[in-house]
Amino acid sequence: MNQIIPIQSKILSENDRLAGEIRSELRKKKIFSLNLVSSPGAGKTTLLEKTISALQDRIRIGLIAGDVQTENDANRLLKAGGTAVQPLVTAGACHLDAKMISGVLPRFDLSNLDLLIIENVGNLVCPSSYDLGEDKKVVLLSVPEGDDKPLKYPAMFRRSAVLVLNKTDLLGTSDFDIERAKMNARSINPDLHIFAVSCRTGDCLVDWFDWLQEMVKASKGL
Numbered sequence: 001m002n003q004i005i006p007i008q009s010k011i012l013s014e015n016d017r018l019a020g021e022i023r024s025e026l027r028k029k030k031i032f033s034l035n036l037v038s039s040p041g042a043g044k045t046t047l048l049e050k051t052i053s054a055l056q057d058r059i060r061i062g063l064i065a066g067d068v069q070t071e072n073d074a075n076r077l078l079k080a081g082g083t084a085v086q087p088l089v090t091a092g093a094c095h096l097d098a099k100m101i102s103g104v105l106p107r108f109d110l111s112n113l114d115l116l117i118i119e120n121v122g123n124l125v126c127p128s129s130y131d132l133g134e135d136k137k138v139v140l141l142s143v144p145e146g147d148d149k150p151l152k153y154p155a156m157f158r159r160s161a162v163l164v165l166n167k168t169d170l171l172g173t174s175d176f177d178i179e180r181a182k183m184n185a186r187s188i189n190p191d192l193h194i195f196a197v198s199c200r201t202g203d204c205l206v207d208w209f210d211w212l213q214e215m216v217k218a219s220k221g222l
C-alpha cells in the first residue's frame with residue numbers, strides 16, 4: 001500500500017505535465033477543447049452527433065472517440081458527417097490519459113480546427129483524475145441514472161465546468177427530479193453551467209450549440 005500511493009502520484013504528475021503541453025499547443029492554435037465524461041450510455045456520442053449536424057458548417061470540429069473496445073462511436077460520428085474523427089481504443093483501460101491524446105493528436109491537421117472534443121470512456125470515476133489538456137470538462141448525467149449521482153460521484157462534478165442533463169424526454173418516467181439533480185450538482189460545484197436537454201427530441205440543444213459557438217469565438221479572441 002505504501003508503495004502504491006507514490007507510484008500513482010508519479011503517474012498523475014507525469015500525466016499533468018503532458019496535459020500541460022497539450023493545452024499550450026491547442027491554445028497556441030486557438031482551438032477550444034472539451035473532455036466529455038459520463039457514465040456509460042448517458043448520451044455523449046448522441047450529443048456529438050447532434051452537435052456535428054448543427055455546427056459542422058460553421059465550426060471546424062475535431063473529435064476523438066474514446067472507448068474500451070470497438071470503433072463504433074467513431075463510426076457513428078463519421079456517419080453523422082464528422083470530417084475529422086479519430087477512434088481511441090484503450091483495450092481495457094477505464095479512462096483516457098494525456099499520453100493517449102498526445103499519440104492521437106498528430107493525426108489531426110490542427111491548423112484546420114476550431115474545436116476539439118474528446119469523448120472519454122464511459123465511467124464516472126477514473127476519468128475525473130486524468131487531465132487531458134482540455135479547456136473544460138463537460139459531464140453528462142441522464143435521467144435514468146438518478147438525480148443523486150452528483151453526490152455519489154462528486155469528483156467528476158467538482159472538476160467539470162459544465163453539466164449536460166440529458167434525456168429530459170424521460171422525465172416523469174421515474175422519480176428523477178430535475179430541480180433536485182441541479183441542487184445536488186450545485187452543492188458539489190456551485191459554478192457549474194447547466195444545460196437540461198433531450199438529444200432525442202432536440203429540446204434545448206440550441207442553448208448548448210450557442211454556448212459552444214461563444215466559447216470557440218472567445219478562444220480566438222473575437
Ligand SMILES: Nc1nc2c(ncn2[C@@H]2O[C@H](COP(=O)(O)OP(=O)(O)OP(=O)(O)O)[C@@H](O)[C@H]2O)c(=O)[nH]1
Nearest residue numbers: 039040041042043044045046122166167198199200
Ligand atoms: N430517450 C433518450 N435516449 C437518448 C437520449 N440521448 C441518447 N439516448 C440513447 O441512449 C443510448 C446511449 O447513447 P450514447 O450516445 O451511445 O451514449 P454514450 O454516453 O456515448 O455511451 P458510451 O460511449 O457507451 O459511454 C442510445 O440508445 C441513445 O439513442 C435522449 O435524450 N433521450
Ligand SMILES: [Mg+2]
Nearest residue numbers: 044045073119
Ligand atoms: Mg459513446
